[in-house]
Amino acid sequence: MAKQAPAAGPAQARRRPKLTGRAAVLALVVCALVAALAYPMRQFIAQRTQIDEQRAAQQQAQQQVEELRREKARWQDPAYVEAQARARLHYAFPGDTPFTAVNPSPNSSAAPTAQQQAASQPWYQSLLGSLDAADKRTP
Numbered sequence: 001m002a003k004q005a006p007a008a009g010p011a012q013a014r015r016r017p018k019l020t021g022r023a024a025v026l027a028l029v030v031c032a033l034v035a036a037l038a039y040p041m042r043q044f045i046a047q048r049t050q051i052d053e054q055r056a057a058q059q060q061a062q063q064q065v066e067e068l069r070r071e072k073a074r075w076q077d078p079a080y081v082e083a084q085a086r087a088r089l090h091y092a093f094p095g096d097t098p099f100t101a102v103n104p105s106p107n108s109s110a111a112p113t114a115q116q117q118a119a120s121q122p123w124y125q126s127l128l129g130s131l132d133a134a135d136k137r138t139p
Contacts, residue, residue, distance in 0.1 A: 092098040
């Protein structure tokens with residue numbers, strides 16, 4: 001006689017599906033929560049970024065205010081005002097000999113360049129000169 005397999009009980013005969021109705025509803029609720037919270041979280045992060053930018057701008061403005069206060073304190077000193085008047089406005093005390101450099105650029109030469117010569121002559125002479133030059137190039 002052959003050995004018979006034990007009779008399958010009612011639990012073994014009916015297998016449970018891997019995704020139950022409860023699990024599907026739970027997954028749907030979780031997805032809905034994620035979708036509902038995504039936009040507010042994005043807004044929260046954007047607002048935090050804006051707050052950080054505003055704090056940085058405030059700190060920069062505070063530094064600028066401090067620099068302006070230091071400059072104002074410098075201008076309260078008569079010696080600084082005198083030095084600035086001499087440097088910027090070319091003021092001099094009675095008895096001093098002030099001087100001003102007429103041509104301070106070191107690269108300027110005594111002979112005018114071709115560009116300076118072209119700028120000093122009328123436009124029609126430039127036109128005629130370019131026409132003459134074009135005629136001379138033709139063989």
